[in-house]
Amino acid sequence: MIFRAIKLTYRGVRDMFQHPWAQLFTVLAVSMAAVLAGIFLLLLHNVNEELIRNRGAVEFQVFWRLGADMDEVRTQWERMQGMEHLKEMETYTPETALRELSKDLSGQGALDWLKEDNPLPASAFLSFSIPPGDLSEVWAKGLLAELRTLPDVQAVHYNPMQLDLANSWLAVSRSVIWPVMGFLGLVVAMVVGNTVKLAMLTRKDEIEILSLVGAHPWYIRAPLLASGAVTGLASSGLALGLLRLLHLRLEHVLDFPPVFVVISFLPTQQCLLLTGVVTLVCVAGSWVAVRR
Structure with a gap:
């Protein structure tokens, strides 16, 4: 049984090359x-990632006591780098904090007279992504x-309202992105399905002849379903390659001030989703064409 299925699949792939131009245009269209x-x-992915990065995070401000040993403080900074869910971290020695404050207030060097008796402590600003689940408030209090x-x-300071805003945005993001992806999949299914059904018209005579000589329905359908699957895999692979080239250009x-946005490629999950949807729709389009 398995050997027969492999044989029919091979015949379907081989028969694809009997109509090379029709097959080529089908792959390109899909x-x-x-x-x-x-x-x-x-x-959609990059907009969602950027909004989550800006709104789906909680920031903690940590201040050390004035005159703290900077070697010990730097050791703590190194440990903080490995904290779970940490996204970004900015650290300031008393000197760098005074320099940044001077630039913000009156320009570079405006507060140089405070260098000998610097009133600013060492500090760190930590940005954490919200962990999954419903215990984010407990996590924030524990942190x-x-x-x-x-x-x-x-x-140590943080804004509890920021945590509520982050949780709200994550909920909105999850409730929006999946319906949009579902609608997008439906549109792609309609376009791809009609394209594959039109491509099957080139093999209409072959199907009718096999039916007239009494060939079993699966003997007719299996090779066509296999060719539909190969068409879907080839088309989705080509599409992902073109998307990757486009991504490298964009x-x-x-990534320039004040935007500083680096466009990221689709995650593996969405690449597999796109490949699976296109392949399944090509197989379904082949099935509908043969059934009729």
Whole structure:
């Protein structure tokens, strides 16, 4: 049984080359539909990532006591780099903090007279992504307590409203992105399905002849379903390759001040989703064409 299925699949792939131009145009048409869907997914993915980066995070401000040993503080900074869910971290020695404050207030060097008696402590600004689940508030309070117990730490601040805003945005993001992806998959299915059904018209005479001589329905359908699957895999592979080339050209197009946005490629999950949808729709289009 397995050997027979492999044989019918091989025949379906081999028969594809009997109509090379029709097959080529079918792959190109399906690939273009998949590329358009991929571009929209790429846009949606990056917009979602950027909004989550800006709104789906909680920031903690840590201040050490004035005159704390900077070697010990730097050791703590190194440990903080390995904290779970940490996204970004900025650290300031008393000197760098005074320099930044001077630039913000009156320009470079305006507060140089404070260097001998610097009133600013060492500080760090930590940005954490929200962990999955419904215990984010417990996590934030636990992290706050952990940071406060560090040696020489005088104060730790964070805004609880920022946590609520981050949780709200993550919920909205999840409720929007999947319906949009579902609608996009439906549009791609309609375009790809009609393209494959039209391509099957080139083999209409072959199907009718096999039916007239009494060939079993699966003897007719299996090779065509296999060719539909190969068409879907080839088209989605070509589409992902074109998307990758487009991404390489556009990756740093927005990486300039004050935007500083680096466009990221589709994650593996969405690449597999695009490949699976295109392949399944090609197989379904072949099935509908043969059934009729």
